[in-house]
Amino acid sequence: MADRISDFYTLPLDDWIEVVVKEWLVPNFRPVFRAVQWPIDQVLGGLEEFLLWLPYPVFVVVVPLIAWRVAGGGVALFTLLSLLFIDLLGIWRETMVTLAMILTAVTFCVLVGVPLGILAARSDRFAGLIRPVLDIMQTIPPFVYLVPIVMLFGVGIVPGVIATIIFALPPVIRLTNLGIRQVQAELVEAGLAFGSTRRQLLFEIQIPLALRTIMAGLNQTLMLSLSMVVIAALIGAGGLGLTVFTGLGRLDIGRATLGGIGIVLLAIMLDRITQALGEGRHAQRPGLKESLTRWLKGLVQGSKAYNERR
Amino acid sequence: MADHTATSGTNRKVCVEHLFKVFGADPADTIRRIREGAPKDRIYAETASVAAVADVSFSVAPGEIFVVMGLSGSGKSTLIRCLNRLIEPTEGRILIDGEDIVGLSADALRRLRLNKLSMVFQHFALFPHKSVGENVEYGLKVRGMAARERREKALRALEQVGLAAHADVPPANLSGGMQQRVGLARGLAVDPEIMLMDEPFSALDPLIRRDMQDELLKLQQQLRMTIIFITHDLHEALRLGDRIAIMKDGRFVQLGTPEEIVAHPADDYVAAFTRDVDRSRVFRAQSLCRDAHALSADEDAGVAAERCEALGREALFVVDAERRPLGIVRHRDLERDATATPGDALITDFPSTRGDAELVTLYGACATGLPIALLDDAGRLEGVVEPLEVFHWLGGTGAEGGGAASSGGEGEATPASAAPSETRRRDHG
Numbered sequence: 001m002a003d004r005i006s007d008f009y010t011l012p013l014d015d016w017i018e019v020v021v022k023e024w025l026v027p028n029f030r031p032v033f034r035a036v037q038w039p040i041d042q043v044l045g046g047l048e049e050f051l052l053w054l055p056y057p058v059f060v061v062v063v064p065l066i067a068w069r070v071a072g073g074g075v076a077l078f079t080l081l082s083l084l085f086i087d088l089l090g091i092w093r094e095t096m097v098t099l100a101m102i103l104t105a106v107t108f109c110v111l112v113g114v115p116l117g118i119l120a121a122r123s124d125r126f127a128g129l130i131r132p133v134l135d136i137m138q139t140i141p142p143f144v145y146l147v148p149i150v151m152l153f154g155v156g157i158v159p160g161v162i163a164t165i166i167f168a169l170p171p172v173i174r175l176t177n178l179g180i181r182q183v184q185a186e187l188v189e190a191g192l193a194f195g196s197t198r199r200q201l202l203f204e205i206q207i208p209l210a211l212r213t214i215m216a217g218l219n220q221t222l223m224l225s226l227s228m229v230v231i232a233a234l235i236g237a238g239g240l241g242l243t244v245f246t247g248l249g250r251l252d253i254g255r256a257t258l259g260g261i262g263i264v265l266l267a268i269m270l271d272r273i274t275q276a277l278g279e280g281r282h283a284q285r286p287g288l289k290e291s292l293t294r295w296l297k298g299l300v301q302g303s304k305a306y307n308e309r310r
Numbered sequence: 311m312a313d314h315t316a317t318s319g320t321n322r323k324v325c326v327e328h329l330f331k332v333f334g335a336d337p338a339d340t341i342r343r344i345r346e347g348a349p350k351d352r353i354y355a356e357t358a359s360v361a362a363v364a365d366v367s368f369s370v371a372p373g374e375i376f377v378v379m380g381l382s383g384s385g386k387s388t389l390i391r392c393l394n395r396l397i398e399p400t401e402g403r404i405l406i407d408g409e410d411i412v413g414l415s416a417d418a419l420r421r422l423r424l425n426k427l428s429m430v431f432q433h434f435a436l437f438p439h440k441s442v443g444e445n446v447e448y449g450l451k452v453r454g455m456a457a458r459e460r461r462e463k464a465l466r467a468l469e470q471v472g473l474a475a476h477a478d479v480p481p482a483n484l485s486g487g488m489q490q491r492v493g494l495a496r497g498l499a500v501d502p503e504i505m506l507m508d509e510p511f512s513a514l515d516p517l518i519r520r521d522m523q524d525e526l527l528k529l530q531q532q533l534r535m536t537i538i539f540i541t542h543d544l545h546e547a548l549r550l551g552d553r554i555a556i557m558k559d560g561r562f563v564q565l566g567t568p569e570e571i572v573a574h575p576a577d578d579y580v581a582a583f584t585r586d587v588d589r590s591r592v593f594r595a596q597s598l599c600r601d602a603h604a605l606s607a608d609e610d611a612g613v614a615a616e617r618c619e620a621l622g623r624e625a626l627f628v629v630d631a632e633r634r635p636l637g638i639v640r641h642r643d644l645e646r647d648a649t650a651t652p653g654d655a656l657i658t659d660f661p662s663t664r665g666d667a668e669l670v671t672l673y674g675a676c677a678t679g680l681p682i683a684l685l686d687d688a689g690r691l692e693g694v695v696e697p698l699e700v701f702h703w704l705g706g707t708g709a710e711g712g713g714a715a716s717s718g719g720e721g722e723a724t725p726a727s728a729a730p731s732e733t734r735r736r737d738h739g
Contacts, residue, residue: 189396190435194449194500195424204448208439 021151033152041158048100071276082265091262098239105164105225109172117176134170142167142231150235160237168225175217179210215278226267323536325369329402331388334359337400350559362388364560373534377551379541385560386540390508394427424453428502432509434489436481442492443477449500467499487518507539544583548592556580568592589704596665599684599693604629615644633690635683676700
């Protein structure tokens with residue numbers, strides 16, 4: 001009858017965790033958690049305010065133009081139509097909130113992830129240390145994140161973004177590490193042989209050559225954060241996730257689908273643009289740079305000629 | 311302790327003493343085993359350690375091209391990377407201008423790399439994200455040179471290799487040979503005192519490789535850098551090297567001038583390489599030089615004939631007071647007409663060459679059957695080369711036999727080994 005250990009004894013791990021978190025972690029480290037929240041809150045607030053302040057027509061013109069510049073005509077057209085459609089559905093505001101959350105999360109992922117990736121590329125020891133952590137971060141289902149986040153940071157949009165950052169961070173670290181390690185050994189040797197400092201080596205050779213891989217990591221991070229931003233609605237984050245979430249709660253299928261459509265369109269737009277950013281960077285940028293310098297040169301020469309004539 | 315005279319000698323640019331590089335768990339133990347003379351295979355079997363460089367010593371004079379030749383796995387690439395410490399040597403000293411660089415701090419090492427050393431790589435190692443010009447500028451940029459100044463310098467370096475017009479294209483747009491010219495220009499742009507070249511031409515087509523070798527020799531004539539050149543191609547080594555070290559299993563099997571290595575291979579390993587070498591392009595006329603025992607113009611025919619007989623020569627040169635050859639007299643012409651002066655039997659259309667000429671250029675002269683006059687820069691007679699001896703040397707058996715005989719017979723017959731000779735370089739250009 002009694003053939004399980006749990007019939008006699010269950011380990012009260014849940015109680016222990018609760019004690020550790022409630023009695024020790026929260027009271028003792030409250031300032032730390034506050035401090036972590038502060039910059040995210042600032043960036044998020046600023047971005048959200050900016051995106052909502054930006055007049056709709058400006059947005060609809062500028063973003064497709066960027067898409068055109070970076071990714072070409074097709075993506076630009078798609079972006080334009082998507083933006084019009086999102087507004088047509090009446091979910092513009094929610095979309096902007098979600099976009100602000102994503103951009104905030106990605107910004108912090110890059111700020112934290114790229115340096116960690118560089119560190120991991122430089123030191124095998126650090127890479128060995130960080131790898132299992134990243135593995136765990138990527139295998140834990142996103143819902144499980146939310147529990148400690150709520151306990152430590154409370155509910156709301158900022159904890160939602162924090163959960164997103166943690167969830168979306170691994171790819172950018174991994175691919176930065178990978179990208180730098182993949183730079184041909186002979187190129188690194190060439191850099192060193194000509195007397196580069198480690199800093200010069202990093203910025204002149206390693207990062208530029210790893211950029212494609214880093215951008216691929218950024219793209220993945222972006223996609224992950226997009227999916228997490230929706231789930232984060234569970235702990236009180238707003239935006240399109242909330243639309244889906246409330247739609248589900250009220251069995252309002254139409255409303256939930258609207259949120260879903262908005263998320264999908266946003267995802268495709270961001271994916272296309274960032275992918276193109278990673279791939280077409282080398283081909284595109286000199287063109288822009290050249291046209292700018294040419295324009296400036298023309299300006300200088302023109303004014304010179306004008307002055308001389310006077 | 312690295313004083314300038316003790317071990318390195320004052321005129322040595324680079325001096326390597328008992329250098330070891332061991333890859334493995336216990337380098338000290340491996341070095342001990344090597345010193346005891348254990349073979350590479352056994353050391354690996356017993357300790358899983360490999361000595362890529364095992365007790366290598368050599369020194370390079372300023373302006374010399376020192377070639378290290380070895381097959382893959384011989385440790386030559388490790389050796390050259392030890393010289394600028396891209397690979398940290400395990401033991402030994404590397405003196406550059408008398409200063410031991412093995413103990414240098416990171417900062418001092420960086421300054422050394424910035425100011426004295428430069429490197430050219432096997433697979434070019436051009437930065438694909440920078441233009442050709444920016445690649446060449448790189449060594450100057452990390453020095454902190456201003457943009458305009460370094461651009462000018464880079465363009466000058468590109469001009470030296472004939473690529474100034476390509477400064478603004480990405481290196482991927484260039485062919486392999488052109489890419490390595492860029493690599494060379496990048497190395498030259500920093501005005502290095504020492505150029506390390508790691509199999510720079512190995513990845514190129516044979517014809518382009520030859521062009522690049524010529525180009526390097528031409529540049530070297532103007533710049534007179536100290537070059538340490540790695541190759542797996544003995545022909546390349548023979549063409550470029552003032553001295554050559556043959557490397558095998560981390561050790562130098564033989565170190566010598568091209569002539570020495572081809573004439574006297576140290577062991578079967580070296581001999582296997584030198585077997586199919588075109589000896590007529592390695593040996594030079596001066597290796598076969600014999601005393602001319604020239605006649606002066608006023609000596610009479612009898613004396614001349616006697617001297618021919620005494621020396622066993624078919625013919626002798628007649629020189630003026632400045633030792634400039636006037637012509638040649640044949641023994642049999644003198645015999646036929648005993649009353650004539652040497653002047654009467656004089657053949658003025660005699661073959662001549664210079665000491666640094668390759669034997670391949672002497673075939674036409676040999677066909678006359680007359681001894682070939684070796685002239686110096688001022689046109690004075692330095693010695694003579696017997697036509698038959700040329701073929702003796704080319705035959706290979708003559709290398710030891712002929713060489714030994716000539717040096718035994720006449721004290722002044724020196725294989726051109728004395729020094730990395732200035733004259734040898736000249737004919738390449």
